[in-house]
Amino acid sequence: MTKAAELIDDLRHPAPRAANGQAWELVSDRVMGGVSGGVLERAVVAGRPALRLRGTVRLENNGGFLQCALDLGPQGAAVDASGWQGVALTVCGNGEDYNLHLRSTDLDRPWQSFRHSFTAAPRWQRLHLPFADFTAHRTDQPLRPARLRRLGLVAIGRAFEADLAVADIRFYAAEG
Numbered sequence: 672m673t674k675a676a677e678l679i680d681d682l683r684h685p686a687p688r689a690a691n692g693q694a695w696e697l698v699s700d701r702v703m704g705g706v707s708g709g710v711l712e713r714a715v716v717a718g719r720p721a722l723r724l725r726g727t728v729r730l731e732n733n734g735g736f737l738q739c740a741l742d743l744g745p746q747g748a749a750v751d752a753s754g755w756q757g758v759a760l761t762v763c764g765n766g767e768d769y770n771l772h773l774r775s776t777d778l779d780r781p782w783q784s785f786r787h788s789f790t791a792a793p794r795w796q797r798l799h800l801p802f803a804d805f806t807a808h809r810t811d812q813p814l815r816p817a818r819l820r821r822l823g824l825v826a827i828g829r830a831f832e833a834d835l836a837v838a839d840i841r842f843y844a845a846e847g
Contacts, residue, residue, distance in 0.1 A: 678841045679822070680837075680840050686722075687711075693745070695739055697710070699726075699736065703734070705734020706734055710725055710726060716836040719763075721763070722837045724826065726832075736825055738823040739837075742820065752817070758842060759798065760837055760839065761797050762835060763791065764790075765833075769825060772825050773814065773819055773822050775814065784810075785805040
């Protein structure tokens with residue numbers, strides 16, 4: 672297993688590639704019959720290059736999410752992030768709440784994840800999300816940072832207009 676590098680993405684590579692060599696992808700509840708719709712694009716937001724998730728989250732047909740997802744290793748292989756304290760991201764949004772979802776090799780169902788909510792203010796801000804504060808969703812497994820394989824920035828759980836921009840995402844060793 673590969674040790675996780677600090678940098679996940681800083682948008683210096685051509686879209687849809689992240690700094691870790693993997694491609695960002697848009698996933699919506701349409702994979703399970705929902706009707707939410709959105710776009711994932713590179714854009715300049717408030718003066719900064721960003722990965723931007725925009726769209727409408729709708730609850731019909733048991734739906735309710737839009738996600739920009741990224742594998743952390745090649746072909747979904749796990750990376751060992753146990754040397755890091757959590758995930759730091761620089762975000763700008765529309766004042767709504769969003770989630771960062773982590774998936775590990777301990778999870779085998781698509782609805783399972785480890786989740787941390789955050790508010791994306793309408794100005795650029797740096798957030799630190801410690802692994803210790805992630806909540807297990809529909810699993811009894813603990814979050815094991817040594818087995819991370821995927822992350823997702825998610826607009827979920829209620830009907831709303833999503834607009835989330837990310838300029839940088841990385842693992843961090845200590846807050847600050």
